[in-house]
Amino acid sequence: xxxxxxxxxxxxxxxxxxxxxxxxxxxxxxxxxxxxxxxxxxxxxxxxxxxxxxxxxxxxxxxxxxxxxxxxxxxxxxxxxxxxxxxxxxxxxxxxxxxxxxxxxxxxxxxxxxxxxxxxxxxxxxxxxxxxxxxxxxxxxxxxxxxxxxxxxxxxxxxxxxxxxxxxxxxxxxxxxxxxxxxxxxxxxxxxxxxxxxxxxxxxxxxxxxxxxxxxxxxxxxxxxxxxxxxxxxxxxxxxxxxxxxxxxxxxxxxxxxxxxxxxxxxxxxxxxxxxxxxxxxxxxxxxxxxxxxxxxxxxxxxxxxxxxxxxxxxxxxxxxxxxxxxxxxxxxxxxxxxxxxxxxxxxxxxxxxxxxxxxxxxxxxxxxxxxxxxxxxxxxxxxxxxxxxxxxxxxxxxxxxxxxxxxxxxxxxxxxxxx
Amino acid sequence: xxxxxxxxxxxxxxxxxxxxxxxxxxxxxxxxxxxxxxxxxxxxxxxxxxxxxxxxxxxxxxxxxxxxxxxxxxxxxxxxxxxxxxxxxxxxxxxxxxxxxxxxxxxxxxxxxxxxxxxxxxxxxxxxxxxxxxxxxxxxxxxxxxxxxxxxxxxxxxxxxxxxxxxxxxxxxxxxxxxxxxxxxxxxxxxxxxxxxxxxxxxxxxxxxxxxxxxxxxxxxxxxxxxxxxxxxxxxxxxxxxxxxxxxxxxxxxxxxxxxxxxxxxxxxxxxxxxxxxxxxxxxxxxxxxxxxxxxxxxxxxxxxxxxxxxxxxxxxxxxxxxxxxxxxxxxxxxxxxxxxxxxxxxxxxxxxxxxxxxxxxxxxxxxxxxxxxxxxxxxxxxxxxxxxxxxxxxxxxxxxxxxxxxxxxxxxxxxxxxx
Numbered sequence: 001x002x003x004x005x006x007x008x009x010x011x012x013x014x015x016x017x018x019x020x021x022x023x024x025x026x027x028x029x030x031x032x033x034x035x036x037x038x039x040x041x042x043x044x045x046x047x048x049x050x051x052x053x054x055x056x057x058x059x060x061x062x063x064x065x066x067x068x069x070x071x072x073x074x075x076x077x078x079x080x081x082x083x084x085x086x087x088x089x090x091x092x093x094x095x096x097x098x099x100x101x102x103x104x105x106x107x108x109x110x111x112x113x114x115x116x117x118x119x120x121x122x123x124x125x126x127x128x129x130x131x132x133x134x135x136x137x138x139x140x141x142x143x144x145x146x147x148x149x150x151x152x153x154x155x156x157x158x159x160x161x162x163x164x165x166x167x168x169x170x171x172x173x174x175x176x177x178x179x180x181x182x183x184x185x186x187x188x189x190x191x192x193x194x195x196x197x198x199x200x201x202x203x204x205x206x207x208x209x210x211x212x213x214x215x216x217x218x219x220x221x222x223x224x225x226x227x228x229x230x231x232x233x234x235x236x237x238x239x240x241x242x243x244x245x246x247x248x249x250x251x252x253x254x255x256x257x258x259x260x261x262x263x264x265x266x267x268x269x270x271x272x273x274x275x276x277x278x279x280x281x282x283x284x285x286x287x288x289x290x291x292x293x294x295x296x297x298x299x300x301x302x303x304x305x306x307x308x309x310x311x312x313x314x315x316x317x318x319x320x321x322x323x324x325x326x327x328x329x330x331x332x333x334x335x336x337x338x339x340x341x342x343x344x345x346x347x348x349x350x351x352x353x354x355x356x357x358x359x360x361x362x363x364x365x366x367x368x369x370x371x372x373x374x375x376x377x378x379x380x381x382x383x384x385x386x387x388x389x390x391x392x393x394x395x396x397x398x399x400x401x402x403x404x405x406x407x408x409x410x411x412x413x414x415x416x417x418x419x420x
Numbered sequence: 421x422x423x424x425x426x427x428x429x430x431x432x433x434x435x436x437x438x439x440x441x442x443x444x445x446x447x448x449x450x451x452x453x454x455x456x457x458x459x460x461x462x463x464x465x466x467x468x469x470x471x472x473x474x475x476x477x478x479x480x481x482x483x484x485x486x487x488x489x490x491x492x493x494x495x496x497x498x499x500x501x502x503x504x505x506x507x508x509x510x511x512x513x514x515x516x517x518x519x520x521x522x523x524x525x526x527x528x529x530x531x532x533x534x535x536x537x538x539x540x541x542x543x544x545x546x547x548x549x550x551x552x553x554x555x556x557x558x559x560x561x562x563x564x565x566x567x568x569x570x571x572x573x574x575x576x577x578x579x580x581x582x583x584x585x586x587x588x589x590x591x592x593x594x595x596x597x598x599x600x601x602x603x604x605x606x607x608x609x610x611x612x613x614x615x616x617x618x619x620x621x622x623x624x625x626x627x628x629x630x631x632x633x634x635x636x637x638x639x640x641x642x643x644x645x646x647x648x649x650x651x652x653x654x655x656x657x658x659x660x661x662x663x664x665x666x667x668x669x670x671x672x673x674x675x676x677x678x679x680x681x682x683x684x685x686x687x688x689x690x691x692x693x694x695x696x697x698x699x700x701x702x703x704x705x706x707x708x709x710x711x712x713x714x715x716x717x718x719x720x721x722x723x724x725x726x727x728x729x730x731x732x733x734x735x736x737x738x739x740x741x742x743x744x745x746x747x748x749x750x751x752x753x754x755x756x757x758x759x760x761x762x763x764x765x766x767x768x769x770x771x772x773x774x775x776x777x778x779x780x781x782x783x784x785x786x787x788x789x790x791x792x793x794x795x796x797x798x799x800x801x802x803x804x805x806x807x808x809x810x811x812x813x814x815x816x817x818x819x820x821x822x823x824x825x826x827x828x829x830x831x832x833x834x835x836x837x838x839x840x
Contacts, residue, residue, distance in 0.1 A: 155706070219690040219712040220682065226713040227678045229706060230720070231651055234671035241706075251654035258647045259679065262640065270639040286575070286649060286661075286733055292639045293646040300650070313706055350770075 038107060039074040039115045039122050042099035044138055046070055047130075049171050052147075056167065062158040066147065069172050070095045070138025071130035074114055075122030077178070083404075084178045085120055086169060087129040088186030088193040090385075091260070091315055092307055094137035097129035098122075112389040119393040125182065125400070132193075133168040134160045134315050136308035143244065143308045153310075155241035160314055162189075162322040166196040170204070180204055182403060185396070187211035187344075187385030188352065189315070195324045195360070198337045207340040207403040209396060212349055212385040214356035215330060215363075216323035221351065224263050225316040228256030232309045241310050253309040254300030261299055266348035266381030330359070334367035340406075341371045342399040344392065346384035372399060458527060459494040459535045459542050462519035464558055466490055467550075469591050472567075476587065482578040486567065489592050490515040490558025491550035494534055495542030497598070504598045505540055505820075506589060507549040508606030508613040510805075511680070511735055512727055514557035517549035518542075532809040539813040545602065545820070552613075553588040554580045554735050556728035563664065563728045573730075575661035580734055582609075582742040586616040590624070603820060605629035607764075607805030608772065609735070615744045615780070618757045627760040627823040629816060632769055632805040634776035635750055635783075636743035641771065644683050645736040648676030652729045661730050673729040674720030681719055686768035686801030750779070754787035760826075762819040763793045764812065766804035792819060 047069040050056040055065030072095045077084060087097050087110065098114035100107050108129075113119040120127050131139035134157070142157035149156070173181065184197045184205055191213025198208050214221070235252030237243055265273075274292040325333050341364050345357035354375045364371035376391045378384040385392075467489040470476040475485030492515045497504060507517050507530065518534035520527050528549075533539040540547050551559035554577070562577035569576070593601065604617045604625055611633025618628050634641070655672030657663055685693075694712040745753050761784050765777035774795045784791040796811045798804040805812070 218687060219694040220685070220687050223678075223682045223690065223712050223716055226716055227675060227682065230671075230678060230717065231654075231675045233706060234651075234675055235654065236656055251650075255647060255651045255654055255675065258643075258650060262643045262647065265640070267638060267640050270643065274639040286653060286737070292643050296643055296646055297650065317706070 037116050038111060039099035041102055042072050042074065042096070042108070043101070044070050044072055044095055046138065047172050047175055049175065056164070056171070058158055059161040059163045060159055064140070064158055067133065067140045067168060067171075068138070068144070069130050069133075069140075069168060070135075071128060071172055072096055072098075072108070073129075074098050074127040075125050077126040077176070081178050082180065082182060083124065084126045084128060084173075084176070084181050085183045085185060085400075086173065086181050086197075087114065087120070087127060088169075088184060088190035088197075089129065089132065090186070090188035090190050091312075091319065092303070093131075093190070094135065095129050095131040095139075096137075098127070110386070113392065113396070119389075119396040120185070120400075121397070124404070128172070128176070130169055130172055132165045132189075132315065134165065134311055134318065136311040139168075141308065142241065142310035142314055152242075152244040154244065155310070157310070157314065159317065161318050162192050162196050163200065165318065166193055166200055169193070169197075170201060173204070180206060183207040183209060183400060185209035185211070186213075188213055188382065189319050191352075192319065192322050192324070196322075198339055198341065199324055199333055202336045202338050205339045206406070207342070207399070209342045209344070209399065210357075210360060211344045211392075212346055212352045212357070212382060213360075214352055215325055215360055217320050218356075222320045224259055224351075225320050228259050229313055229316060231255035231259070232313060235309075238309065241313075243309070248304065249309045250301075250304040253304045253307065253312060254297070256309075256312060257303040257307075258296040258300045261296055263351040264382040266350065266379055268348060268379040269381050269383070272379070330363035331366035334363050334369060337364070337367060337369050339369075340399070340403055341369055342395065343371065343373045344385070344395065345373075345375045346378040346380065346382070346388065347375060348379050349382045349384060351382040457536050458531060459519035461522055462492055462494065462516070462528070463521070464490050464492055464515055466558065467592050467595055469595065476584070476591070478578055479581040479583045480579055484560070484578055487553065487560045487588060487591075488558070488564070489550050489553075489560075489588060490555075491548060491592055492516055492518075492528075493549075494518050494547040495545050497546040497596070501598050502600065502602060503544065503824075504546045504548060504593075504596070504601050505603045505605060506593065506601050506617075507534065507540070507547060508589075508604060508610035508617075509549065509552065510606070510608035510610050511732075511739065512723070513551075513610070514555065515549050515551040515559075516557075518547070530806070533812065533816070539809075539816040540605070540820075541817070544824070548592070548596070550589055550592055552585045552609075552735065554585065554731055554738060556731040559588075561728065562661065562730035562734055572662075572664040574664065575730070577730070577734060579737065581738050582612050582616050583620065585738065586613055586620055589613070589617075590621060593624070599624075601625040602823060603627040603629060605631070605816070606633075607631035608633055608802065609739050611772075612739065612742050612744070616742075618759055618761065619744055619753055622756045622758050625759045626826070627762070627819070629762045629764070629819065630777075630780060631764045631812075632766055632772045632777070632802060633780075634772055635745055635780055637740050638776075642740045644679055644771075645740050648679050649733055649736060651675035651679070652733060655729075658729065661733075663729070668724065669729045670721075670724040673724045673727065673732060674717070676729075676732060677723040677727075678716040678720045681716055683771040684802040686770065686799055688768060688799040689801050689803070692799070750783035751786035754783050754789060757784070757787060757789050760790040760819070760823055761792070762815065763791065764805070764815065765793075765795045766798040766800065766802070766808065767795060768799050769802045769804060771802040 050065035050067040055063035096108040097110045098108040116123045131137045134141045136143050142153045146153045184194045186194050191210045194208045194210045232252035235249030237247045238249035343357050343361050345354035361373040378388050380387045470485030470487040475483035513529050516528040517530045518528040536543045551557045554561045556563050562573045566573045604614045606614050611630045614628045614630045652672035655669030657667045658669035763777050763781050765774035781793040798808050800807045
């Protein structure tokens with residue numbers, strides 16, 4: 001079954017990002033111009049590894065196992081096993097990046113970018129996406145059962161890092177008998193994983209696409225996360241993380257998500273989306289609010305149905321403690337990198353400003369890495385990495401074509417047809 | 421009793437703003453350069469009005485009374501009653517703007533700016549500051565006793581607006597038999613009150629000093645407040661606002677305050693204040709955090725001891741619904757203004773960016789108002805209006821001198837000595 005790319009509306013529903021329809025790029029949306037189809041119906045697979053006594057040793061020295069990894073694949077692995085691309089999701093993402101689950105009306109979170117003829121062209125590439133360690137969408141995390149106790153981990157789950165997340169992905173890639181990835185690609189926390197892949201496994205990838213991210217969080221970025229964590233822990237239903245079986249800390253998680261939403265949008269995209277109530281509107285008490293207030297509240301409430309509060313704590317902590325340089329000079333750390341790198345930033349993204357992407361680019365250049373940088377003109381703020389499909393598609397297609405030509409992953413004919 | 425200006429440390433304690441001591445201006449701090457003294461020991465006074473059946477009619481049509489106004493005065497009213505300046509406080513401020521309460525080690529919240537020889541020179545001007553309606557520091561607000569029930573108002577307190585706040589201040593000024601103020605001055609929400617004074621009582625002031633504010637809140641500014649309100653209301657101790665007598669919603673208010681703090685600081689001031697923990701530091705679970713996390717948490721916890729959660733709800737709502745233009749063209753609204761206006765903004769203030777101050781300036785100029793604008797180069801973010809004492813002092817002194825000369829409020833000799 002093949003399904004045409006869905007309506008704009010779903011972007012807001014699926015990825016919970018703001019959407020101003022008239023600004024959306026035409027790719028995959030204008031049937032006259034470019035009919036890009038979906039990968040169709042997909043299923044999530046599960047990979048089990050790190051079985052005792054061969055547990056995974058985490059960055060903090062603790063051992064964890066067994067570990068389950070939820071993942072999906074789109075397209076076909078070629079005979080040389082050289083056309084695999086690993087997609088890396090952001091804080092609230094999951095393994096379901098493209099296509100439709102049976103019976104669902106909503107596609108995966110990056111369906112606009114993954115599929116036949118799309119940026120990550122499943123006619124050419126074998127695309128993989130897995131849920132991160134610590135997550136709550138099929139991979140092992142704090143809401144998984146701890147085999148030692150028979151109960152859900154809660155706060156007994158060990159502290160994890162971006163490095164641990166990447167090491168688990170490496171386990172998955174090994175299990176798929178892929179010796180080298182054609183590329184890894186991700187935005188936000190996904191970009192951090194791409195940076196970690198570049199430095200931790202320099203021989204294991206030909207390229208990396210690093211979108212709207214930073215080599216480490218600034219105090220301001222940490223602060224926004226910290227307030228979200230405090231909101232979760234302030235919720236009496238949190239119960240020190242052992243709320244499973246009872247009510248979850250929904251209000252706290254909702255507040256955390258609202259804070260996140262504000263930081264993902266730009267001043268302009270908020271103003272365009274919500275306008276402002278007129279000055280003569282009757283003021284009211286605190287049970288109902290303006291359009292922006294209702295939106296935030298609805299998004300927060302929606303989020304709690306699909307995300308685990310403890311995963312929010314663990315994953316935001318992993319992001320906040322990430323530092324790909326590990327205290328060293330960044331360009332020294334990047335000297336091991338062999339892959340080509342594409343770095344993308346967005347003009348109105350104030351959470352991960354372009355200056356942080358330029359820090360990556362500068363260090364890459366100093367380290368002699370083949371690096372391409374583009375700051376995309378967007379009004380969507382940090383959400384842009386999910387919404388600026390048209391420009392991202394051009395840039396990613398061309399970059400992958402260049403990498404593929406070097407690699408022989410796809411035929412020249414196929415590659416050239418996307419030249420821009 | 422006269423007390424020398426206190427140590428820098430108190431700024432952080434009293435106003436809960438960040439402070440990087442080496443950047444602080446020397447005024448009032450360098451005894452060799454400029455010894456500015458305190459107004460000494462002061463007391464809060466209380467003014468009662470709007471006694472039934474003469475209740476104040478609020479903007480939303482409801483009636484409120486009796487109303488108590490906590491206020492302080494510094495300096496002396498001259499015989500012509502023409503040297504009075506009304507200071508307007510921000511969200512968490514109070515009537516205690518300068519000097520010391522008996523036995524206290526900490527001075528008022530704008531002590532660096534108010535006192536003999538300071539920006540608001542108490543040798544020349546009669547300075548008044550009152551706690552806003554809806555507040556919790558002596559003026560009538562949701563934590564006051566409702567005379568109709570004998571219990572604290574809680575959410576029975578009516579919704580108030582910046583206009584109501586200003587009307588109460590007008591009642592106080594009338595009671596002091598001041599027909600016309602030499603100036604009104606305030607930052608942030610204080611600046612909104614100054615704008616309201618300008619348009620609501622154009623004959624009642626010679627000038628206004630409007631600092632780091634906006635004619636109305638943007639959706640982003642509303643959103644930050646809304647998340648804070650949601651955090652308070654998510655706290656089970658909030659009890660729909662009727663928590664008096666029990667435990668207050670301390671955790672919710674603390675989270676709200678943390679969000680506020682992040683928006684008051686700049687990326688740079690946060691980075692300078694906190695640096696960042698080293699990459700090899702052992703990660704930890706969620707009970708303790710990094711320096712920035714501990715700071716936010718401490719500030720949040722400190723705040724709940726001195727502020728009422730319901731006041732936070734009511735006052736932030738008043739700020740969010742403020743629109744001095746009331747849906748009309750701003751310059752049309754400003755055409756009634758007779759006062760001279762000084763508008764100040766700060767370069768790193770991303771909560772109230774300079775563009776919002778320039779909107780005020782543009783409308784003032786179009787309306788033919790004598791307007792001076794300065795964007796002060798600061799790294800303190802929105803906190804700058806409390807911290808950039810040296811530049812503010814020069815600008816305010818010179819502006820007030822100009823206004824005073826026109827007004828005859830002070831002698832020429834006194835005025836000229838501050839010319840810069």
